Amino acid sequence: MLTGEMFVGAARVRGSGKEVRSRDPRTGVELAPGYRYGGAAEVARAAALAEEAFDVYRATDSATRAAFLERIADEISALAGPIVERAVLETGLPEARLTGEASRTTGQLRLFAATLREGSWHGARIDPAQPDRTPLPRADIRQRRVPLGPVAVFGASNFPLAFSVAGGDTASALAAGCPVVVKAHDAHLGTSELVASAVRAAVVACGLPEGVFTQLVGDGPELGTQLVTDPRIQAVGFTGSRRAGLALVAAAASRPQPIPVYAEMSSVNPVVLLPGALAARGAELGTAFVGSLTLGAGQFCTNPGLVLAVEGPGLDEFVSAAAEAVRGDAGGTMLTLGIAGAYASGRDRLAGRPGVTELARGEAGSSVACGGAALLSVDGSRFTADPELQEEVFGATSLVVRCADQAELLAVVRALEGQLTATVHADESDEPLAAALLPVLERKAGRILFNGWPTGVEVGHAMVHGGPFPATSDSRTTSVGSLAIERFLRPVAYQDVPAALLPPVLRDGNPEGVWRRIDGELSRD
Template sequence: MMITGELLIGFETIRGRNGELWAIEAATGERLTPSFGGALPSELERACALADAAYDLLLNTTPAERARFLERIADNIIAIGDELLDRCVAETGLPRARVESERGRTVGQLRLFASVLRDGAYLDIRIDTALPYRQPAARADIRLRPIGLGPVAVFGASNFPLAFSVAGGDTASALAAGCPVIVKAHSAHPGTSELVGRAVQIAVRDCNMPEGTFSLLFDSGRQISQALVADPRIKAVGFTGSRTAGRAFMNIAAARPEPIPVYAEMSSINPVVVFPGALAARGQAIGKDLVAALTVGAGQFCTNPGLVLILKGDGYDDFKTAVADALRVTKAATMLTPGICKSYRAGVEALESHRGVDLIARGTSGGPFQGQAAVFETSAQDFLEHKDLHEEVFGASTLIVRCADLKELRAAMRGLEGQLTIALHVDENDFEAANDLIPLFERKAGRLVVNGFGTGVEVCSSMVHGGPFPATSDSRTTSVGSLAITRFLRPVCYQSFPEELLAKELKSENPLDLPRRENPFS
């Protein structure tokens, strides 16, 4: 499949005429061919018009039809083969094994939502049949089903070029809900984005979905991205990236004549809390495992453990020694982009020069586009006093906060913003203290992990990848797992409808054989 640098608008491929952008080889900083044309406002208009026209048609597709569509996308992505893997490795600097794993997760998400559609429980269909003889007042026939919100704008993420990008979780869940999707490709991996986008475009045609079901745009600046969120035909936004960009999209969406939801994942330092019993029993092992979790993927995970709160006591010296020993032999890793590498180095330098912060150890040095892992230490008092120590450093860096007692640990945790994950390392004699703190942890994060780290995000029905602001813009939702589909649905009630006007999901004979709640409280 050839990479041409073109926009994908419905069934068309068009060379964007609004400037150009280039993919950069992450390991060398050199340009990769071809160049990619940025979209003009007229090309955005075309994509939005097609998506708006497709919406009504998608409303009439069945869950089974959309399930086949998602599975075809998955098959098409696999069929690209080595070309996709090679381009993704070049554009991101990620190891090939990681890219292969992420491709598996991407097609797995698509197939998960196909299963969700066939199961039908996500619809939560409710039917309260008429009670014409009820006294003192009759009840009309009332039925409920959810429908897709409308066209959705999805912004690809830098750190997951497949699983959180063109055909990633936001796109998969929006398409499953029956929403057309317009993706703004991430500038860090445009070639990868085009290859996957073509796989989706082919599936749209082969599965007889309406033309505007999917479009892929490139933006040579910020104009098209901002205009996409502002367009009145867009009804929701899926975004993974920086807090600055996420807040900008939230502000645009809120200022529209019709405000819309922005489901943005933005910032999290994912605290790790080490309790005294666990520290004394296995401090050395926890330290070694921390470094492994910290440095996977060059630390460029949104669930990376960027903070450790620890009650200093027996086992602390063993813990620190294990961290230092493991870190010193950890090789520097190529980061996603030269810009991300530069920002990471600036963040590490700020910590190293910060009053009250001590360097424990650094990994081996590397090339100009590689991040050198680092672990720092400070006291709870300094951590509480300096709010800048709470900020995320995107990469393989973490700050250990020494807490004198549970009171200090609680105070440090209370001062934190919302998080995606909190990990607890406990032994049996820590259970009482942990139980006392769990309500606070629940207020701060969307996922709690015991005796592990949050870096592994399983795609399943019970996963929550979300949390209070600024981890995400809406703590009631998740961007990973089957529950993600609910972000792009809204309930509609049908009262006193004759059978001839009801959607198939609501007809009395249940032709789609969907699970339904009928007269549950009558």
């Protein structure tokens, strides 16, 4: 079923560069087929096809694009068995998790289909002419959003379906009317080929231009830079490491025409345990916390890598229960040997920082790419003095920061970098402190959650999966949820444009029946 080829528009192409194979991270065994890297030629061809497709694709109406997204979802569902089977081999993630992720992926596509049909994404605004206004008449001015152009999407390793070939970035860019050029992640090349074939089938079934979707295989830094600096690419979606994300940001900024980069990069997702909650259920929180920490071998962007608490009743119970749970963890398979190696050295680096104590370490597990959990501890004063303690260790390691008092806790929170999430465990008695904390957390995180755990990102209209730098390169948006479509749009105003030439969504009588802002007031008339 797998060919080892990439998809450059409608063409299946075998690269001419280095041959790479995904590996089963449980055994280290290389998986067939081999894929050869593409390079400048494939990037140029993909970008040319995407550019050629752009005007046709963006002129399609919301219903057409919604049907296309739904067709992609249907094609993925039809292929879900082989996709999940291959993804298990390539990622070591459990079948149940990947089955759930496949549903999430099709759910995302359907969410954007619904968002398109609802129509507010157009951002339609009409300020009608005022021919009798003095001293000067007012022109008729109408506004809508248009897509930016072809978008480069980089598949992430840790969600081989939901943040990869047909993941959130691809779904939102396609919804916005932007052709997509995906760079497949080396860690799951077969999964990527299967998903790409599903997308291609949908392109054909919907009669769309071939350049709407391309999937390339290539060297991350080299092909990534070629793609981001191609003049036809107009925006970038990325989820991955801080180093790789910042390299793409720099490449995009170095272009004669700079373009936006939406890079989701790095977050330690602080969990703040307030005194009342801790006193009431310290041990219970400790056990539940490790459940979140070790989920998926700690390979979630929202993995809780930092716990903040004030010395007092319940903290020792939390730490004991968490340490016990970590020691009892059987160890997970990490996504790749490289990730497992980076995890081990990151964990050991963090454990070796001055003032850091290792409280517990879990079983390494039997995989080749194993990653044993670890629980570390440090004092609040030491934490604020050592910025390296804030660096993300991708995997199931977390650092408990013990603060002397509430003032130190607030100082620690203020010293944090930007985060995807911030979690608070609080009882009613904690509300005054929680109220003081909330404005500080609002400046640090894209999502604030109470009495839960940050792993598990709901896909809906209100979700924000984003946050201040370095959590992302652009805090003004989200990469999960329907708001993500706005990343790939820009507003255009039409002044006194003849009725026959106006886009339908801006015509008198509201033929599309969408919400529009008339002289500032929302209306569907």
